[in-house]
Structure formats: C-alpha cells, structure tokens
Amino acid sequence: MKLPLGYRYAAVYAGIRKDERDDVALIVSDPPAQAAAVFTTNMVQAAPVRQARSNLRSTRGRVAAILVNAGNANCATRTGDRVTLALCKAAAKALKTRKEMILPASTGVIGVELDPKPLLDAIPKLTAALSPSAFESVARAMMTTDTRMKIVSRELQLGKGIIRIAGLTKGAGMIQPNMATTLGFVLTDADVPAKQLREILSRAARRSYHSLTVDGDMSTNDTLALLANGAAGVKPHRDDLQTFSAAVTEVMESLAEQIAADGEGAKKLIVVRVTGFKTEEDARKVGRAIANSPLVKTAIAGSDPNWGRILSAAGYSGISFDPRDIDVYLQNVRVCQRGLAADYDEDQLKSRLDESEVHIRVERQGRGKGQARFFTCDFTEDYIRINGSYRT
Amino acid sequence: MKLPLGYRYAAVYAGIRKDERDDVALIVSDPPAQAAAVFTTNMVQAAPVRQARSNLRSTRGRVAAILVNAGNANCATRTGDRVTLALCKAAAKALKTRKEMILPASTGVIGVELDPKPLLDAIPKLTAALSPSAFESVARAMMTTDTRMKIVSRELQLGKGIIRIAGLTKGAGMIQPNMATTLGFVLTDADVPAKQLREILSRAARRSYHSLTVDGDMSTNDTLALLANGAAGVKPHRDDLQTFSAAVTEVMESLAEQIAADGEGAKKLIVVRVTGFKTEEDARKVGRAIANSPLVKTAIAGSDPNWGRILSAAGYSGISFDPRDIDVYLQNVRVCQRGLAADYDEDQLKSRLDESEVHIRVERQGRGKGQARFFTCDFTEDYIRINGSYRT
Numbered sequence: 001m002k003l004p005l006g007y008r009y010a011a012v013y014a015g016i017r018k019d020e021r022d023d024v025a026l027i028v029s030d031p032p033a034q035a036a037a038v039f040t041t042n043m044v045q046a047a048p049v050r051q052a053r054s055n056l057r058s059t060r061g062r063v064a065a066i067l068v069n070a071g072n073a074n075c076a077t078r079t080g081d082r083v084t085l086a087l088c089k090a091a092a093k094a095l096k097t098r099k100e101m102i103l104p105a106s107t108g109v110i111g112v113e114l115d116p117k118p119l120l121d122a123i124p125k126l127t128a129a130l131s132p133s134a135f136e137s138v139a140r141a142m143m144t145t146d147t148r149m150k151i152v153s154r155e156l157q158l159g160k161g162i163i164r165i166a167g168l169t170k171g172a173g174m175i176q177p178n179m180a181t182t183l184g185f186v187l188t189d190a191d192v193p194a195k196q197l198r199e200i201l202s203r204a205a206r207r208s209y210h211s212l213t214v215d216g217d218m219s220t221n222d223t224l225a226l227l228a229n230g231a232a233g234v235k236p237h238r239d240d241l242q243t244f245s246a247a248v249t250e251v252m253e254s255l256a257e258q259i260a261a262d263g264e265g266a267k268k269l270i271v272v273r274v275t276g277f278k279t280e281e282d283a284r285k286v287g288r289a290i291a292n293s294p295l296v297k298t299a300i301a302g303s304d305p306n307w308g309r310i311l312s313a314a315g316y317s318g319i320s321f322d323p324r325d326i327d328v329y330l331q332n333v334r335v336c337q338r339g340l341a342a343d344y345d346e347d348q349l350k351s352r353l354d355e356s357e358v359h360i361r362v363e364r365q366g367r368g369k370g371q372a373r374f375f376t377c378d379f380t381e382d383y384i385r386i387n388g389s390y391r392t
Numbered sequence: 393m394k395l396p397l398g399y400r401y402a403a404v405y406a407g408i409r410k411d412e413r414d415d416v417a418l419i420v421s422d423p424p425a426q427a428a429a430v431f432t433t434n435m436v437q438a439a440p441v442r443q444a445r446s447n448l449r450s451t452r453g454r455v456a457a458i459l460v461n462a463g464n465a466n467c468a469t470r471t472g473d474r475v476t477l478a479l480c481k482a483a484a485k486a487l488k489t490r491k492e493m494i495l496p497a498s499t500g501v502i503g504v505e506l507d508p509k510p511l512l513d514a515i516p517k518l519t520a521a522l523s524p525s526a527f528e529s530v531a532r533a534m535m536t537t538d539t540r541m542k543i544v545s546r547e548l549q550l551g552k553g554i555i556r557i558a559g560l561t562k563g564a565g566m567i568q569p570n571m572a573t574t575l576g577f578v579l580t581d582a583d584v585p586a587k588q589l590r591e592i593l594s595r596a597a598r599r600s601y602h603s604l605t606v607d608g609d610m611s612t613n614d615t616l617a618l619l620a621n622g623a624a625g626v627k628p629h630r631d632d633l634q635t636f637s638a639a640v641t642e643v644m645e646s647l648a649e650q651i652a653a654d655g656e657g658a659k660k661l662i663v664v665r666v667t668g669f670k671t672e673e674d675a676r677k678v679g680r681a682i683a684n685s686p687l688v689k690t691a692i693a694g695s696d697p698n699w700g701r702i703l704s705a706a707g708y709s710g711i712s713f714d715p716r717d718i719d720v721y722l723q724n725v726r727v728c729q730r731g732l733a734a735d736y737d738e739d740q741l742k743s744r745l746d747e748s749e750v751h752i753r754v755e756r757q758g759r760g761k762g763q764a765r766f767f768t769c770d771f772t773e774d775y776i777r778i779n780g781s782y783r784t
Contacts, residue, residue, distance in 0.1 A: 041708070042704060042707040042708045043706070043707035043708070043709075043711075043712060043713055043714075043715065044703050044704050044706070044707030044715045044731075045707075073700075075700065075704075076700055076703055076715065076728070076731055076732055076733070077732065077733075078732050078733075109698075109700065110698075110700025110701070110703070110704060111698075111699060111700035111703070111728065111732070111733050112733070113733075219704060220700075220704050220707060294686070306501075306502075306503075307503060308465075308467065308468055308501065308502025308503035308612075309502070311436050311468055311502070311503070312434060312436050312467075312502060312611060312612050314435070314436070315434035315435040315436030315437075315612060316433070316434045316435070317435075319435075320435060321435055322435075323435065323436045323468065336468070336503070339436070339468055340468055340469065340470050340503070341468070341469075341470075341503050341504070341505075381773040
C-alpha cells in the first residue's frame, strides 16, 4: 500500500471499549495539513463534532492531527464539551501545536458520559507509538460494529510529480444520505489549499458518502475530513486539479462501497443506478427511496427478483413519473419493461442474485439527463440481532 | 358485535391464493351508501385504485358494494384495467346495479397478471352467500401476511337515535404514513352525505392511518373508504356530527393500532407521542422519524432503553430544535432530561419494555402547542424472514 508522505499513525487500547481492542487513535500530519470537513446535519451533534467545526473555523482549515476514539460517541453527555476540549489540549501539548489544530472525532454509544482519564493517559502512549506505517491500526481502532477495516489508497501521476491519496473509514449501521455513524478521513501529500479542498470534498461527498444508506438512520457524530499536507512537494496545476478531484472522488466512492458492503448484517452490496429523470436531484430521490426500502432490501437478501417493490419504492419517492416509462434491470437482466413484467428466466436470475454484489438499474425512457447512483446493502436477520442488543 | 344495519357480507375461495383460504369478498350496502375514500399517493397505482377513484367520481360518492380480493395486487399488470372493469361489471350485474357503484380493491403481490376467470366464477357464489353476519369472514379474506383479522365496532347514541359504526382492515408490512398495503373499510348505518363523509374521513385518516408506519414502505393499493347507508334512519344533527366524527376517528385509530401491533414480525406495539413543537406538522415530522427509525425499533425489540437513538432520530427529522429542550420518556419513565441521561432504574425499565405495548414520549420544553402521535411496532428478525421470501 503506497501511503501519502508526511503522515504518522498510532492506535492503542485506552479502556473505553469493554473488549480489549484498540479504541483510540492518532493521525499526525508533518507538516500540518490544509483541511476541509463535512459533518452530520443532525440537530443533535456530539461534542467532538462541535469542537472540530469550531477548530477548523478558527484555523481557517488547518489540521495538525486527528484524534479519534471508538466505544463512546461523547454525545448527549453533560461533560462532553469539557472532555473534548481537555483531549484537544492534551494532544496539542504532546504534539507541540495549538489545541485548535486538533480535529477530534468520536464514535460509539450515545448518552453515556465519556471518562477523559483513560484517554488522557493514552495520549503519551499514542505519541510514543507514532509510525508512518501504522495506517491500518488506526482503521481497525475506529471500528465499532464493522466486521472489517475499510481502507483504500491511490498513487497519481500529475504534471509536476507523483502524489498519493489514502482513505480510511468506519461505519456499518446508522448510515443514511447526508452522513452516518461514519468517520472518514482522506489524506493526501499533494499541496492543495483549504478552499479548493472544500470544493473537492463537497463534490466527492455527494457522489460517495451522501449516496450511501444502510438503514435510513443518520448519526450525531458523522465526520468526513480531507487533509492535504503538501509533503510530496507537488502543487497540482489547474488542469491537474480535475484529475486530483476525480481521484479523491474515487477514493471516497471506494470507502462508501466498503461501508455498504459491510452494512450491519449485510451479505450483499447493492448498487442502485437511476437514469433518465429530469434532474440529478430527482434521480437521487428515486435512488434513495429504493436504497432505503426495507422491502427491496429484504427481497435482495432472499434473492427474490421482486421488481414490483422497486417500482413501488420509486413511486413513493415524491418524484412524479409515468410508470409506463420505467424499465427495471436486476444484474443487467430486464425484469420490468415499461412498467410491466418483462420476459426473463426467473431461476437463472435468482441464482445471479446470490452474488455478493447486486445491481439494480431503473431507467426512465425519454430525454431526461438526471442520473444518480446509490450504495446500500441487503437487509438480513443479523441486522436485527446486532441492533437489538447493541448496548448489552 | 353490534354491526351497522343494511350491510351484507360474503367471502369465498376463488383460487388466487396458493393456500385454500378465502381470497375474495363482497360487502353489499342496502340501500347503496354515500361514500368517501382516500387512496395511495404512490405514483404507481394498481388498476383497482384507478377504477375505484374514477367510479367514485362518476357517482359523486355512491357505493353499492365493495369487491375485494387478496393474493394479487393487480398492479403493474398488462391486463389490470380490463380485469378490474370486468369484475365491476360482473358484480354490478349480479347485484342489479351500475358498474360505477362497485368499489374494487386488491391486495397481494405486484406485477403478476390477475386471471379474472376464477374471480368471475366466484361472483355468483359470493352473492349467494351474502349474509348480515359474515362480517368477520370478509376481514379474514383480506388478510395477507396479517396474523390476525382486524375489526372493531361501536354503537353510538345520537340525539335522533342509535347508530352503529364498524371497521375492518388489513395490513402488516409496506405500511407508512400516507398509507400502506392497507385496505380499510368503515361502515355506518347513519345517514351522512358524501361531502361530510369526505371531511370526516380526511380528519380521521390523519390521526390514524396517516400516523401509522411499519417499515416506511408505501404500497400501490392503499384504499380507505367510509360508507354511510342511512339504514338506521338517523341523520346526525349538526351537534351530533362532531360526536359521529369523533367516533369514526376512534374506530380508525383502533384499526391503525391493530395494524401496528400486527406489523410483520412485530412483538410489540409502539406508540410515539411528541409534544411541545411549534406546529402539529413539526411534531408529526419528529414522530415519523422516530417511528420509522430501524435503530429505535430494533432497540425496543431488544428491550433496550437506548434513548440516544430516539434523540438522534428526532435530530434528523428535519425539524430544528435545541437538544437541551428535550425530555424523553419510555413507559412513562424519564430516561432523558434536557438532552442528557436522566436517573432511572435501568433493570426495572428493561423489564417494563418487555410489555407488548411500549410508549415513547418526546417532550419539548417551552410554549409550543404542536403535538402528534404515531403508531408503529418493533423490528424483529421475523420481519426479514417474512419479507425475504414473500413470493416463494
């Protein structure tokens, strides 16, 4: 894995989780990075989200380190703001930077006070353990109900030289467009100013994390950050910026896909593609309704080509259309033509629906150019098992 | 059970279902009734929905009979309109009325052609079997994944005499505000003109069926009709109309509750009450987000007082509020006070969450008068089992 230059990583077990797995991690950028971030739009926001937002504002998009813990969301807690501030201060002191240069993030249960003591004790251990190769240990430390770590990296030849992009993320449930119990960090050694990072992140998020849904729930802690520390000594030209932006989007699409594929209890990744609607926004609404429909997702779990549920979900998306203009494809097999059952071999299709990746395509006939893609997963009994006893 | 005068009922097995249970039913009103109905707002509408709408328009709200089949939704079918029309004609002929006086309704799988032959053959059997006491057999014939029939009746003393109201309904999955795979019929022997029935139905639907969600899915076949045949010889006075309207609302609330309690795989009825928001519409949005949240519903399934998920669902409802104004109650126990964990006995509360009816209350402090109530159910592994193999 080719990692971007100028980043060091560490993860340790502080004692927040019940089981002894690393639960706190640090990513340090040398030199400090330009940064952009998007956060949950939930009215209920965790203390670290508020703090991260305020820190980024006061530094105008500069980040020296990301401090992240799992096992406790530090949300709806009496002491939340104080605890987050203390952690930022301690990390800043250890790293000889200002507290505003720390981007804090938490994930885990809501409404339980987060004891700062074990985390404060862990900070010297973290800084001592920092290493350029411990990338995966951070990805693992962030996991909650995730069954596997989610990472991706890319090397890119630009006009002025080679740059690298790496992404790591967590998230399995409570995931829905406009974010999730998702933490996602994308790191690059290219030299890109914060203002451009914000534009690139916003576009990339729309095509990746904001096109992702597991269960229609949206969390209080979602944080997605893009850091560029310039350690490669390459400042993308205007033409290169588009290449760079496309690569960031690909990285984030890969992360979003990995989250969907690891959706709580999921056996299958579902990719929903919608074309031919008037606008992209219309296509997104249709795609989101399908990707969020428990009936569609349970049908896919059962390898049942029940296209009526797909058509019906499109029908209640709030977007107006004539069902007689709609074709539906499952695994590239047309199952619904002009709103009616198409001819297809049901047994053959059923066995193709057993694959680990299922493609749903809804095509509206006509001249509409609006299209969208959503990532989701099938809905199995394990989702219920996982979520019925999360805290116990 | 005190049933309204002037209605006769019949149900038989026509052969639409695979298992030999009654799958077609007839409700006849003598004399023909004044009627109002609300239908699914899904863009994809079943043929019987289109026909019923058009029939009611052409008769200006008069219905002689309701013809309903289970096992096939007659939706997204090539021959749907023709089949529905043929059925209306045949029923009208047998009952010596006009085809527009028949209200057709279907429920079952989408996208499979409905063979009219067995239904046409069943019509003489239905008319021969008509009886004023076969009410429950119709409620049973409508059932699909329902585990029990859903009926209610009420007798009411008005100024001018006694009237009766009876309701029967079906629905278990694919249920969401603004309707469901729900068929609901409310019959009264009061004498109320169609225009007033429409107002009464609209108000009552808002407080019952439109405040009901099982899985966030909305079907193509939802039909809810209110019939008044005047057979009691009592025309409610202006003052009595309010009493009558309240009774219709109660009947429909009971039906909606019965549907939620029988939600696919559900072990528990969940009643969500939201108070203190600016408007009723705001409170409804908050209530709907909570009632639709798979994370809230799986937590209740596991008797887990995970109020953080309730607060978080309120937070992404789209309604703006300060979490520090929010109290949350579970079974009348305050679990969250001003956005933070309240003191309560978790073990005791856990055992109270094992009850078959769970009450969630979200109170916003302040002077807001907007309130709402939603009916839903817990989300169990059985939901997945039922929906993963519905067609097979």
